[in-house]
Amino acid sequence: MTKLSKTITYLPAIQGDTRIRIFRRTFPDMEEFAGMYVDAYAIISTRYVVICDTLLCPEDMETVMTTLGPELASGRQLLVINSHADWDHAWGNGYFVGQRSAPILAHDACRTRLLSKEAQEQLTTYQKRETTFHNVTLTAPALTFTYDLTLYGDDLTFTLFAAPGHTIDSSALWIPELRLLLAFDAIEAPFPLLESADGVQPLIATLQHFLALDPLHVLCSHSTADSALIRKNLDYIQTLVQRAAQITHRPTNAELEHASTLIASPFAEFSDDETDASAFYRQAHEENIRYILQTYHA
Numbered sequence: 380m381t382k383l384s385k386t387i388t389y390l391p392a393i394q395g396d397t398r399i400r401i402f403r404r405t406f407p408d409m410e411e412f413a414g415m416y417v418d419a420y421a422i423i424s425t426r427y428v429v430i431c432d433t434l435l436c437p438e439d440m441e442t443v444m445t446t447l448g449p450e451l452a453s454g455r456q457l458l459v460i461n462s463h464a465d466w467d468h469a470w471g472n473g474y475f476v477g478q479r480s481a482p483i484l485a486h487d488a489c490r491t492r493l494l495s496k497e498a499q500e501q502l503t504t505y506q507k508r509e510t511t512f513h514n515v516t517l518t519a520p521a522l523t524f525t526y527d528l529t530l531y532g533d534d535l536t537f538t539l540f541a542a543p544g545h546t547i548d549s550s551a552l553w554i555p556e557l558r559l560l561l562a563f564d565a566i567e568a569p570f571p572l573l574e575s576a577d578g579v580q581p582l583i584a585t586l587q588h589f590l591a592l593d594p595l596h597v598l599c600s601h602s603t604a605d606s607a608l609i610r611k612n613l614d615y616i617q618t619l620v621q622r623a624a625q626i627t628h629r630p631t632n633a634e635l636e637h638a639s640t641l642i643a644s645p646f647a648e649f650s651d652d653e654t655d656a657s658a659f660y661r662q663a664h665e666e667n668i669r670y671i672l673q674t675y676h677a
């Protein structure tokens with residue numbers, strides 16, 4: 380573990396294999412995310428250096444890129460992947476324009492989201508609140524796919540595939556030589572976050588797809604992960620879906636305020652998290668249930 384700046388720490392992902400590198404970004408200036416982090420990755424193959432996600436701002440990517448001089452000096456092509464368009468995953472894209480230009484790859488829906496009016500409005504709001512975002516420019520991926528895309532890096536193969544659920548534009552990355560799955564925000568401890576009712580059934584299908592891959596190593600963006608976490612996250616969603624299906628009336632707004640009470644699924648049943656992040660996840664749990672209820676009572 381090496382501290383690279385006030386907010387970014389480097390750590391190896393797999394013991395004894397320096398090809399997979401984690402860059403962990405904390406949020407010391409954002410109170411609502413106390414105790415949390417987001418991971419980006421650099422993966423060094425014979426042919427490519429692949430950056431997976433660009434964190435919060437161009438300055439974050441500058442920190443990451445300063446560590447990769449030797450790997451790039453030997454002639455490897457630099458490629459950038461966005462797992463999805465959320466602010467903590469794609470707002471550092473602006474680093475890779477102009478003189479430092481590199482191809483950015485993502486699901487086509489990620490491009491659409493980054494080019495949307497909503498994304499620009501969110502950026503304006505965040506820029507008013509936090510100096511972190513002052514140099515962010517929304518930079519859309521220029522190479523997109525809809526189902527999957529494979530890059531042959533010689534020693535490592537990168538299969539990027541649609542993994543909708545957390546968001547509709549989410550992707551995951553599979554490296555068969557290592558049986559390594561980069562799940563990004565599709566899985567998370569204690570549970571994944573839905574951003575809309577449209578994500579409920581896709582997330583179930585995505586988690587089933589992950590299990591079918593039978594990964595040996597699993598990484599995700601906001602917590603530690605393994606195959607058991609995929610199973611646990613799938614159980615979580617399926618349990619909530621089953622309980623929400625039992626609600627036969629259209630929930631009132633007052634009931635939706637306490638959605639976990641309505642379907643008798645308290646936060647403590649799914650998490651023993653008592654860290655700084657628990658307030659965040661308590662709220663996320665209520666929102667998840669509201670989205671699941673919406674699939675029955677739109």
Ligand SMILES: [Zn+2]
Nearest residue numbers: 465467564600
């Ligand atoms: Zn995220």
